[in-house]
Amino acid sequence: MASDSEYDEEPGTSDDEYHARKRKRVTRVVASKPKRSTTKQATRTESPVSSPSLQPLLDALTAQYASKQSEDADFQSVIEPQLDDLLKVRQNYEEKAERDDQGRPILLFSPSDQEDVIRKLEIKRSGAGLSVIEAIVLRKLKLQSIRRAHALVCPALRQTTSGPLAALSTPHREPLPNPQVLDALYAIKTTPYESSFLSRLHGAYVDIPDSRQPVAVDYESQAPWMELMEDICMHYALKFPAAELPEEVTAPITYTTLSAEHLPQIHDLLRRLFWAGIDVSDSLQYQPEQATIVALYKRLVVGCAFLSSPQETYITYLAVRPGWENAQIATSMLYHLITRNPNKDITLHVSANNPAMLLYNRFGFKAEEFIVGFYEDYLDRQSRASKNAFRLRLRR
Secondary structure: OOOHHHHOOOOOOOHHHHHHHHHHHHHHHHHHOOOOOOHHHHHHHOOOOOOOOOHHHHHHHHHHHOOOOOOOOOHHHHHHHHHHHHHHHHHHHHHHOOEOOOOOEOOOOOHHHHHHHHHHHHHHHHOOOOOHHHHHHHHHHHHHHHHHHOOOOOOOOOOOOOOOOOOOOOOOOOOOOOHHHHHHHHOOOOOOHHHOHHHHHHOOOOOOOOOOOOOEEEOOOOOHHHHHHHHHHHHHHHHOOOOOOOOOOOOOEEEEOOOHHHHHHHHHHHHHHOOOOOOOHHHHHOOHHHHEEEEEEOOEEEEEEEEOOOOOOEEEEEEEOOOOOOOOHHHHHHHHHHHOOOOOOEEEEEEOOOOHHHHHHHOOOEEEEEEOOOOOOOOOOOOOOOOOEEEEEEOO
16 A cells, blocks of 8 residues: 555645545555445444545446446546546636635635534633634534534525515505694693693792702712603604703702701602601701701702601601602611711601611611501501501610
């Protein structure tokens, strides 16, 4: 048998001549192998690492091109008549193929080339790791291998149309509004501020300015209601790009003490969250700078906290407007109430199933007593809040 060195590429030898020599060598090697009489014997003599056999290809080509008298035709005699056509096809393909930056033709991967690249990338991934591009290439090559193994066809990303294009149907037109309704709306020159949507955002307008210094100003917290208003303004601007929009400036949440102008909004808030008939007007007479905290967004009251008096230090109400949760408003109000009344125990009652129990526990409040039916005279029968209460104390 000839050694591999006899078929090494010599200087001046073309790639086609080199591959032809390799084919001759493979043909002689296949022809020189003795035929096994049984499958069992062939299995016993098979080497541990077997290479793909060329015998099925030779049998197919022999059946197609060889005559009945020459059934033992070798690979060279079968493939040589087709070699010129194969080389022309290969040359034509390389001429039309795309080329890289160095001018080399870009050839498609064969299945064996894909498996080789997959194996190398798997080894690199188990070692030093892959880059983003390498990981994408590995995933795509694996996907192609699975599709090829299961004879799956890659679905078309863009559906092709069959037949001539047809005109689109006329869209349905909405009926025109009643002109009388439009005339009535256009006749409204302005809306009273007390009835406008803006008053619901900013609160009731008061001519008397608040000259007191705020307790604290929070520029970072963002309440769900603020995010909702921003989304509404954004969608309106996208739907009506030609409309003139008022300039809206995001304001901080300001913490201050109780004033007379806050009372209407505070009474409305407490009556909605607790029960009817609540009135905290007397808090203005008991040092409100120590016993009250009001949270404002512009002129809208978004939260309030009250002590009965600086002497008794009993928390009567702690409330946050719905839609303004998760902005640390209740935490900030409770903190300022505690810090403005140092060296004094602070007590309160809270419903047994009120989530505010967690807030009070974080500040160090401890349960002293469990009272059955404490809120029975105040809460509605349909209310989900427990009518039982805990008495909590913060010892200083």
